[in-house]
Amino acid sequence: MNQTPPATHPSSAALYRRLLGYVLPYKWAFAGAVLAMLIGGLVEGSVALYLTKIINELFVEGNERYAAYAALGIVIIFFLSGLSHFIAGYGMQWVGNKMMLDLRNRMFEKIVRLPMDGFDALSTGTLMSKVTNDVIGLQAAATTALNSVVRGFATLTMLLITLFYLNWKLTLIMFVTVPIMALVIRAFGKRLREINRQGQFAHAAITDVLEEAIRGLKVIKIFSGETYERKRFDAAANRIRQLNMKQCAAAAAATPLTHLVVSAAIAFIVYLAASKSLGTGMAVGEFIGFITAAGTLMTPIKALSSVNEQIQRGLASAESVFALIDAAPEIDLGTKTLERAQGRLQFEDVSLFYANKPQPALDHVNLTIEHGETIALVGPSGGGKSSLVNLVSRFYSPNSGRITLDGVALPELKLHDLRRQMALVSQDVVLFNDTIAANIAYGREPDTTREQIIAAARAAHCAGFIEALPQGYDSMI
Template sequence: MDLYKRLLRHVWPYRGALALGIVAMIVGGLADAALVKLTGPLVNELFVNKNRELAILLPLGVIAVFLVSGLASFTSGYMTQWVSNKVILDLRGLMFTQLLRLPPAWFDEATTARLVAKFTNDVTNIAAASTSVLTVFVRDTVTIVALLTILLYSNWKLTLITLAVIPPTALVVRYFSKRLRATSRASQQAIGGIATVLDETIANLRVVKIFGGQSYESSRFREANERIRRYNMKQSVAASASVPITQLLVACAVAAIIYFAAQEALSGNSDVGKFVEFIAATGMLLQPLKRLTGINEHLQKGLAAAESVFGVIDEKAEDDLGTVALDRARGEIRYDNVTLAYKSSPRPALEGVSLDIRPGETIALVGASGSGKTSLIHLLPRFYHPGSGRITIDGHDLEALTLESLRRQISLVSQNVVLFNDTVAANIAYGRLEQTSEADIIRAAEAAHAMDFIRQLPEGLATPIGENGAKLSGGQRQRIAIARALLKDAPILLLDEATSALDTESERAVQAALEELMKGRTTIVVAHRLSTIENADRIVVLAHGRIVEVGSHRELIGRGGVYAGLHRLQFAGA
């Protein structure tokens, strides 16, 4: 009940439109009942009393009632769909806003495909629970109440038989509600599973084809597809079983009513018109009762979807308790006995790391895979929080800085370049295109050695580059990312293996762009290719989450330690 109340709070801003829809539903329900009420006068006045005056008026009355019913149906349908789509719009907006506020660590556990399923399938199911169910509930409840009133007026004794089926019907609905909620929840998770398989297969199609993974992926898809079918069938069984059981109870009541009504008619104690009216009202009760029991399936689907959607909305946003707004940092960074452990890892990624970095200094991080290099730089923009120790920028504890001002100080260029399905200009001036002049974009692109290839594109800076820059080469994507960092002009630069995936020619162009980018900035470079960091002011060597060596390239080679060993291995075949 609390879940549904919360759902209705999102409907409340559109209460005016919903109220109009509800009024139309009530009018429609009364119009349906009015058709039954007309049957008594039709029989008595036209066929028993032969009333010629009403021979035209009563048929016109039937047309009028149908006209009112049709207009009411249109109005209620339109208004509830309008409200429904507004609720979908709001909930998707809330979810997306919350996603942008969630800590990066949360996305380590969440898959993109499952999140997409929440934004599409789950939110749509919520709309059915919040508005469409309401349409059926209000109109059919009004119809049933009106019909019961007609029945009580016609023959209250027989009507009591109808009321006798309410308690067992309520028990049936309650039992199947639990089953439907559980199967709906599982079905939504299964939809997320099939979305995951689709997402991974499409994103990695070249790998699938090269390594002959078609059969394996087909098997995964078949299993996920079968899981959805299985849960849908469980839903169908629960939903389908409740309706005939309820109808059987109602049919027993109707049969009893017809039997006793017939006895009265045979004894000559019954008014023909009222008898026809009573039978028509009793028969007409079946359809709204059937629809009311049927809405339980949609309601439980919607409530299960609401649990899923509100689960995302209720996730704890990343901490932003800092109060210090840094204008422009000098770039002095200090790691003081920092430790970091991931939930999924049995051992710490960083352990007791201390490092002082001077303003404008270039620091290179090297070490074997898994030694903690990337973890060290991901702590700086507060993507993760250290388990112990502290990190400072210009003497300010990172936790004391506001997130906005902290991240304004940092630019990141990584091996896995992130570009958006937009124009070249929009990607370079990402997040501030409207505030950036074309001249500034061109200057950044020139400094990144990117304008040569940009000019050759069909529409220059206005050329769409496709999903994640699919229309560009690896080196071109990298230089767009460097131009973006140049345009931001942040005092601290993080380079996470920015050239490791490039061929030699592309690497030269990107390296030249990086040298331009690094001028006057505090730079932390993560690199596998040691040749790219020989000119770094200092090289920090990590192993198993600890710093084991610090020094210049010449000093570390002279020591003959870990760095010298890595260098010797890398250039052994040169």
């Protein structure tokens, strides 16, 4: 089931602030990584200034004694650059993976605590896509992209300081290009975020098709639906391909446009710098240093313009992830505990409507079930049999009327106390990826003994085949 995107979206700044909130538990590792980024950026940005010094000392002044210092300085610069790259990269990945772990745990906790009506509104593919794909995109925006941004800005800042120091008049001319670049980045940023938002729904759709095909393979085969399902999957996969190409085109177009603006400015400045060097006696070292710094500007600008695509993808993922985290959990306002119920159930004028369905599933039902009494609910499919049972366990709440257990209204009881009174044999068979013993004792571990598990298996007449297995009750399902 494809989900319709929400009509309104939070601002990018609000999303990013909230995203960085998940970094706070690891603030010292994060701060160390950011510091390494800053140092690396400043070191890389200082190369042009250092080159100016080397040229003036060695080739203009002829100071041969400076050669050893120049060589040592080059080694130190590249060592610091490499070390900062390692610390920043490893540190950010550590923080990012811890953040991703926290988010996935929060999302899973919310999924298992969603009310059934909220759970019904989300397809399996949507939930799986949120927990798997969306968290990865979000983590990249919070850590990997931030690495590029901080390092890029540090390098850019140092290069601008170098340019102002060498010739402030020529540097001011370069600022004419800033508004143009900002407009380009902003326009492509909006486009990329919308494409990434659509991509999330496309990934959820293909997960739905795949999950349904695997779960319903027998139905597909018996009705010869292979061709139909293949077409469904092909359409979903092709939609992802189309969105990927749109994303690629938008991201690829932003970089050359930015380069064109910057290169035009640099070309004009090179012309002016050369003219000034001829007319005003600008030193050779300063001239080469200025041209080197101006040309090096392309590297951080390219990094900052390309990282915009990663950030927009991450912000679209953040919308999806936070929408699940913010979903209302199952309401439990009960205050009364229940050690052991007698078992008298009473339905008093109970009605139930499901969302988006005009007809009631239950309409003014009155029913009393006494302690020890066995009741069979018989009727056609869709007649409300399962709905009645779901109300007893409070998977759903009635729209009107009330249900009591031993004279106490169900909402007054704590959910945990209410549900531990019940045993459910559902028409939907579910076995967990665990041992047979763990499946039998599900919900009661770790208090359940092996003797109790064996007794339950024998009571269910399945002990014989379980004990015949090589690993018995410890066999994995």
